[in-house]
Amino acid sequence: MKKFYNKKDLKGCLLKYKSNNKTIGFVPTMGALHEGHLSLIKKAKEKNDVVVVSIFVNPTQFDNEEDLKKYPKTIENDIKLLESVSCDVLFSPSVEEIYAKNIVSKKFNFDGLEHQMEGKFRDGHFDGVGTIVKALFEIVEPDKAYFGQKDFQQLQIIKKMVKKNNLPLKIKGCPIFREKDGLAMSSRNTRLTEEHREIAPFIFKTLKKVKKKFYKKEISEINEWVENQFKKQPLLELEYFTIAEEKTLESAETKESNKKYRAFIAVFAGKIRLIDNIRLKN
Ligand code: PAF
Numbered sequence: 435m436k437k438f439y440n441k442k443d444l445k446g447c448l449l450k451y452k453s454n455n456k457t458i459g460f461v462p463t464m465g466a467l468h469e470g471h472l473s474l475i476k477k478a479k480e481k482n483d484v485v486v487v488s489i490f491v492n493p494t495q496f497d498n499e500e501d502l503k504k505y506p507k508t509i510e511n512d513i514k515l516l517e518s519v520s521c522d523v524l525f526s527p528s529v530e531e532i533y534a535k536n537i538v539s540k541k542f543n544f545d546g547l548e549h550q551m552e553g554k555f556r557d558g559h560f561d562g563v564g565t566i567v568k569a570l571f572e573i574v575e576p577d578k579a580y581f582g583q584k585d586f587q588q589l590q591i592i593k594k595m596v597k598k599n600n601l602p603l604k605i606k607g608c609p610i611f612r613e614k615d616g617l618a619m620s621s622r623n624t625r626l627t628e629e630h631r632e633i634a635p636f637i638f639k640t641l642k643k644v645k646k647k648f649y650k651k652e653i654s655e656i657n658e659w660v661e662n663q664f665k666k667q668p669l670l671e672l673e674y675f676t677i678a679e680e681k682t683l684e685s686a687e688t689k690e691s692n693k694k695y696r697a698f699i700a701v702f703a704g705k706i707r708l709i710d711n712i713r714l715k716n
Contacts, residue, residue, distance in 0.1 A: 435517050437524045441573050444525050448486070448574065456483035460576035460603075462567060465489040465526075466506035466621035467515045470611035474580040475519050477608055486523040486574050487516055493529060494539040495562030501707075506624055525574070532569060539565040544594045550683040551698055552587050552709070555673060560591055567592055568599070576603050584610045584618050586696060586711050587683055610710070612638065618710045630703035633669045637701050640664075641712040644677075644697045648714040653677050653687055656697075664701070673700040673707070677714065689716045 438444035448458060459482030461474045467489075478485045489512060496502035509526070516524055529537060542548065542564040553560055571579065581589045589607045596605055611619045616638035617631075626634060640663055647656050657675060664672035676685045680694040689695065695714045700707060 435513070435521050435524055437513075437526065439526055439528070440531055441527065444486075444523070444573065447523065448484075451484050452575075457578075458482060458574065458576040459485045460570070460574050460579040461485065461487045462570050462579065462581075463487060463489055464491045464505065464621065465512050466508050466624065467512045468611075468619045468621065468623075470582055470584070470619035472515060472519050473611050474582060474608050475516070475521055477606070478578070478580050479520065481606075482578060484522045486525060486576065487521050488525040488527075488570055488574070490525075490527055490532065490566065490570075492532075492562060492566040493537055494533075494565055495559050497556045497559055500705075504625065506621055525570075532566070540568075542595065543598075544591045545598075547587065547591050547594055547683050550587065550678065550685070551674060551676060552700070555700065560588070563588055563591065564595055568595060568601075571596075571601055571603060578604045578606055580606045580608055582610060583607050584620065584710065586680075586698070590680075590683060616642075618708070620708065622706050622708065625706050626703055630669060630706065633667065634703050634708060636667060636670060637699060637708060637710050638712075641697055641699060641710060645712055645714055648677070648689075648695070648697075648716060653689065660699075669703065671702040673702060675699045691716065 436447060459478030461478055463471050475485060475487060491505050493502055539561040542561055548560040581592060583589060593605045613619060615635040617635045640660060644656055660675045664670055677695055677697050678685050680696055686695060696711050697714055698711045700709045
């Protein structure tokens with residue numbers, strides 16, 4: 435695997451691939467890699483000649499100083515994992531290399547997607563995501579880029595950014611990868627205490643029950659049921675639960691047969707914030 439720490443050297447290497455008509459698949463990450471990331475890389479390997487992975491903990495997308503400071507950094511293990519799935523190129527720049535001295539995000543308009551769910555609770559988060567993902571796309575110039583559906587709102591926002599800016603690449607959303615007990619894989623899971631780790635699968639168990647209820651119950655009844663479930667669970671604090679339409683991400687009050695819905699949830703397990711979602715069928 436080739437490793438690059440600055441844009442110029444990376445671009446030089448990618449230019450050679452591109453001039454030989456090789457297609458580039460790109461998987462942006464913040465490191466602390468797990469099976470979920472590896473599944474994106476495997477998918478990118480299947481569909482492209484060359485796979486580039488970036489590892490960059492992007493400061494401008496964190497709304498919480500402590501979360502940024504404590505974000506797990508496991509670069510040596512990450513490199514081993516990347517080599518185990520035959521990743522071709524790693525790009526791991528410093529904050530200065532990306533932002534120079536101006537560590538601020540640009541302002542984006544994602545047609546309202548940014549104001550829903552995560553946007554209500556994480557001030558400026560999607561401006562930070564938009565800034566780094568656009569910058570990385572401009573550096574790597576991939577043919578396709580791969581993102582997990584765990585961050586479904588992020589995925590929709592990136593698709594919107596690509597469309598609005600006519601960026602010449604395709605965005606691929608990939609299924610959520612879960613631990614055996616159902617907990618959605620996340621780099622933050624390693625920061626859970628033992629007791630929070632034990633109770634965390636309750637989140638996906640609840641979502642699976644929501645999926646069953648969605649066939650026959652009103653949305654308002656389901657919302658109330660979920661809130662009550664979490665009230666009985668002292669180790670988990672529900673931040674939000676909502677059933678939203680996939681396209682607009684607006685919370686739904688009634689079901690319409692021509693629309694696709696998902697249930698979205700954010701929960702604090704102690705100090706660690708976990709998110710998850712599930713596709714619903716009406
Ligand atoms: O999903 C993530 O890990 C990050 O938000 C991303 C897309 C790598 C941007 O920093």
